[in-house]
Amino acid sequence: MNFEITNTFITEDFLLETSIAKKLYYDYAKAMPIIDYHNHLSPQRIFSNIPFKNLYEAWLAEDHYKWRGMRANGIDEKYITGSASDSVKFKKWAETVPYTAGNPLFHWTHLELKRYFNIDKILQPNTAVEIYDTANEILQNKTPQQLLTDMNVEVVCTTDDPTNDLRYHQQIAKTNSKTKVFPTFRSDNLFLIEQDNFHHYLNKLSSTVDFSITNFEDFLNSIDNRIDFFHENGCRLSDFGVGASMHIVDYTIEKVNSIFKKRLEDKELSPQEINTYKSCLFNHLGRRYHEKKWVQQYHLGAIRNNNSRLLKEVGADVGCDSIGDYNFAEPMAKLFGNLDYENKLAKTITYNLNPSQNEVFATMMGNFNTGGIPGKMQWGSGWWYLDQKDGMEKQLTTLSNIGLLSRFVGMLTDSRSLLSFPRHEYFRRILCNFLGNIITKGELPNDVVFFGKMVQDISYNNAKKYFDFDS
Known part of the structure; x- marks a missing residue:
């Protein structure tokens, strides 16, 4: 078309x-x-x-938004992440672009072609070769x-x-x-105590800090070591984005020590034990971020890697994640409330993936603002499936209605x-x-x-x- x-x-x-x-x-x-x-x-x-070799490498090689659109258009995986040449994969993307009309990919595609390459034509099969060649020539001289x-x-x-x-x-x-x-200090792998490769990750962390991790105290010391290192190298933000849901429960250090020891012994943990461990880790990290005067970010609501076939054939993060329907109000209230009560709540940005929770997130962040830091608690911009025109407008409207748009970052x-x-x-x-x-x-x-x-x-x-x- x-x-x-x-x-x-x-x-x-x-x-x-x-x-x-x-x-x-x-x-x-x-x-x-x-x-x-x-x-x-x-x-x-x-x-x-x-410089990039070509427009495919610069533009499509790692963009799972485009991959998802190509799959929806019936393009075989060979032409998306498979063995086809770069130029052929680009032509398959050009074949898909007209069908993305109404999707933000259509806007982004042509805005990017215009701004980086001054290309004023719509990308489609009959313009693909010209656009590819024009962009490739420019990219040769652009680092x-x-x-x-x-x-x-x-x-x-x-x-x-x-x-x-x-x-x-x-x-x-x-x-x-x-x-x-x-x-940015992305803490996800620290939380995955229930996964088979947790031991492997602990070994990698131990090698990084150059001391053995034989108990939970060692583990927390290794985390603090890495936070110090990141801070020394300019880090001022943390991030969390693992899993679709979060649960914050009461815990004691003695209980978490026992849970961690149990996992080191390769014993299976119950859901309650997993949540207890993660609750302790959330609070520990939150306190450290506050001490460093970092901004902590929480990306919440994604169900990841839903297509097990593609996960096996291609890998993770290839465009098979979806919006989840989970309760985040109570966990956020408890986590932020605990830290705020201790006067150890860092500047915080939350992002929801489920648009039905816009007001939930916007109102929750307003609960924990304090004097001296305008806009301390931020409800972040439209994220992932919501960073398109309609999603941005709804985010701006809700933030205006419930918070202070003027303080938005x-x-x-x-x-x-x-x-x-x-x-x-x-x-x-x-x-x-x-x-x-x-x-x-x-x-x-x-x-x-x-x-x-x-x-x-x-x-x-x-x-x-x-x-x-x-x-």
Whole structure:
């Protein structure tokens, strides 16, 4: 299927419906730098700074959003993650793109082609070769660091396991890269006590800290060791994203010691014992994050790797995750309440994947704000399946109704692709249009200077202050 008209729809006024929205975007939002405080970019790729071989490698090789769309279009796995050549896989993506109309992939695809390669044509079978060749020629002269600079990216925060040696972050810090690259302490593997490879992970952690882990005290000491190391290397954020649900129960250290010892002896744990262990770990990490003045992030609600066949054939994180339907209100209330009671609750951002829980998350975060830190408890931007126009607008509406939109720390890419940064432009256009429509209706004052400052704060200034990377 081809579009008859092949010129793009990405005009200067894309998504901007009112004169106020256009003024807010052009005069205030557009030029602001980008702080991308959560993504899955490769620090090794950024440090090596070697140009991509082609557009497929830069754009599709690790993008499970696109893979999922191609599978929905009936494309064989051979042309997605399989043995087909890069150019053939790209043509299969071009074949799929027209069918993504109405999906955010259609917007992202053409916004990225426009911003990185100044390509004004719709990607489809009859334009695929021309677009591929044009982009490949440009990519030959664009290093990863230059691609970040071109998008005015000031900071990126990668996602890193506690055992990561952070060598590439250290090396990037010694270069003249205009974009700062900081690690994020992703704690997921510390929680997976019920999994078969937990012993293997403990051995890896033990080797990393260079001392044996023979009991729970050793385990906590190893965690503290890694948090100190990450902090010394610029880390100011943690993240948690394992599993679909969380349970916070009462515990004693003696009980957790017993549970940990039982697991070291290869004995099976009950669900209650697993929850007790994880509850203790949540609280311990929360206290450490507060001590370090980090921001803690919780990505909640995904059911991962649902397709067991593809999990076996291709691996994890290949586009087979879904939205879960779980209770997070009570666990968040108990965890944040415990830490707040001890005056050890760090700055916190939560992200829900289930849109029916928007109000649940927004109201919960408002319960634990304190003096001295505007917007301390953040309900984060639309995440994963919700980081599209409708999801962003609903998030902005709910946050406006329940919290303080003006204190919001804004958008992130959560992406594995170095070509994903126009998503910040996408968000900023939606934000400006959201405010422009409300102002045009007379529901807010027609004060462009005031709301222009608010747009700049949400786009950049709030994140700059909140994360305090300069410290």
